[in-house]
Amino acid sequence: xxxxxxxxxxxxxxxxxxxxxxxxxxxxxxxxxxxxxxxxxxxxxxxxxxxxxxxxxxxxxxxxxxxxxxxxxxxxxxxxxxxxxxxxxxxxxxxxxxxxxxxxxxxxxxxxxxxxxxxxxxxxxxxxxxxxxxxxxxxxxxxxxxxxxxxxxxxxxxxxxxxxxxxxxxxxxxxxxxxxxxxxx
Numbered sequence: 001x002x003x004x005x006x007x008x009x010x011x012x013x014x015x016x017x018x019x020x021x022x023x024x025x026x027x028x029x030x031x032x033x034x035x036x037x038x039x040x041x042x043x044x045x046x047x048x049x050x051x052x053x054x055x056x057x058x059x060x061x062x063x064x065x066x067x068x069x070x071x072x073x074x075x076x077x078x079x080x081x082x083x084x085x086x087x088x089x090x091x092x093x094x095x096x097x098x099x100x101x102x103x104x105x106x107x108x109x110x111x112x113x114x115x116x117x118x119x120x121x122x123x124x125x126x127x128x129x130x131x132x133x134x135x136x137x138x139x140x141x142x143x144x145x146x147x148x149x150x151x152x153x154x155x156x157x158x159x160x161x162x163x164x165x166x167x168x169x170x171x172x173x174x175x176x177x178x179x180x181x182x183x184x185x
Contacts, residue, residue, distance in 0.1 A: 001149040001184040003140050010179035011136035015069035015129065018175075022071020023094035024123040025055065026083050028162055030098055030109050035163035041110040042101070051079045054138045069137055096122040116168045124172060131155050131164070131173035136183065149184040151177070 029050035033043040055066040066079070081087060085102045088095055097118040101108045112118060120126060132151055135158035148157055159169060 001144050001146055003136055003144070003183055004181070004185050006181060007136050007179050007183045008140045011130075011133040011140075011177070012069050014133045014175075014178050015137055018070060018127065018129045019125050020070035020129060021093050021123045021125070022068060023092060024070060024119070025051070025068060026094050027097055027115075027119055027123055028054075029083075030111060031162040031164075033109070034111060035161065040115075042108045043110065044106055045083070045109050046080075047083045048080045058141065093122050116165070116172060120172045128172050128174045130175040130177045131158055131169055132177035133175075133179075134158060134173065136177070136179075144184065151183060154183065 026045075026047060029047050030043060030045050032050060033045045034040045037043060051066050055068060057065075057067040060067065083094070085100055085107060088100070096112075097115045098109050098111050101110070120128070132155055135154040138158065139154065144153070144157075147153065155169075158164070164173065
């Protein structure tokens with residue numbers, strides 16, 4: 001089953017208005033790597049792969065391949081370079097929730113202790129966002145199995161993919177989704 005355009009549009013509009021820092025996307029990429037590897041340290045994060053899977057938009061040119069619901073438009077084809085130590089320089093908002101080890105090749109990332117609350121403060125600007133809206137946006141181009149095709153299914157999929165605890169969902173992703181129609185067609 002596919003998500004309805006109206007639901008995706010509503011998710012985009014809600015996320016776009018949330019004032020989330022663009023580095024939140026890099027944080028999600030690190031979270032996905034942590035969930036996959038079963039650890040929070042020494043993670044090899046493939047930012048380009050993450051952007052290709054979740055932010056590449058059909059019909060976009062190679063010059064502007066990605067769409068982002070927060071942080072403004074991007075014409076950055078070199079996503080991996082945006083998360084390189086030379087770009088982050090240790091002062092970027094992402095560095096308030098994660099660290100990197102530049103002494104190994106490729107560079108590895110580690111989530112800082114209490115990164116969940118740090119992400120709320122530094123990447124979400126102290127305001128929770130909607131887990132439902134985030135999930136609808138991220139999975140907008142995917143076929144979803146019928147047993148997942150619901151608000152609860154999208155929430156569970158997103159929570160599992162990024163290793164979000166119930167406590168974190170309650171604190172960081174508790175804003176309701178402002179779309180109440182059927183999600184799937």
